[in-house]
Amino acid sequence: MAATAPQLGLRERKKLKTRVAIRRATHRLIAEQGYEATTVEQIAEAADVSPSTVFRYFPTKEDIVLSDEYDPVLVAELRARPADEDPLDSLRTVLTRSLATFVAEEREEFVQRTKLLAEVPAVRARMTETMATTSDLLARALADRLGRAHDDLNVRVFTAAVLGALREVLLYWAGRGHVDDVVGLADGALRRMGQGWRP
Known part of the structure; x- marks a missing residue:
């Protein structure tokens, strides 16, 4: 799969790294405490970003799960x-x-x-x-x-x-x-x- 993936520049790689960090933090929190109990504020803290950054990358919590x-x-x-x-x-x-x-x-x-x-x-x-x-x-x-x-x-x-x-x-x-x-x-x-x- 990687052989056909588009090559990313430095800025795009940084964005991807942030997206992955947010997604992994979300999945970890959901595994620990459930979907409904997991808040965007908790996700932001676990991913070491601000809540506004989470919303900039993912409009909804569902988007984090599915992206x-x-x-x-x-x-x-x-x-x-x-x-x-x-x-x-x-x-x-x-x-x-x-x-x-x-x-x-x-x-x-x-x-x-x-x-x-x-x-x-x-x-x-x-x-x-x-x-x-x-x-x-x-x-x-x-x-x-x-x-x-x-x-x-x-x-x-x-x-x-x-x-x-x-x-x-x-x-x-x-x-x-x-x-x-x-x-x-x-x-x-x-x-x-x-x-x-x-x-």
Whole structure:
């Protein structure tokens, strides 16, 4: 994944370091005392920044929980897929690779994130919005590969459906106590999408 990530300048690296510090402090506090009990003031203190800095980087507490730096990597990987590859295979490969990286490198944070996604309505609602942003970015990249307009409805619906399937996999995984192979679940679900629905 790192090979296709955009290179960052010094200022961007400093911003990323601050974002990561805030996010890690948030996950640590939530693990210790729960989501509702964790305040922005506590997060700021734990991350050694001011509350205004937290809000500058993350408008809401839900954004801290759900944010990551994967969107640019996903777009870059999708654009790098073979031009003649089936669009579903391209998206499936890019998404499951990203998921595998997240699970391997940040499993504890990812488990907590999906647990909150399943249990906290505000997090789930915000997830819908953040996934819409990701869907738009991926749909644009896919439209370029297919020679379609960025607002092509078929491309938008297709991309949103794939991400919707991934969301349901994450909710299922969290609901079963994170015991399954989430990458395998996602890969299987997206492969079945290409075969059409069967009971």
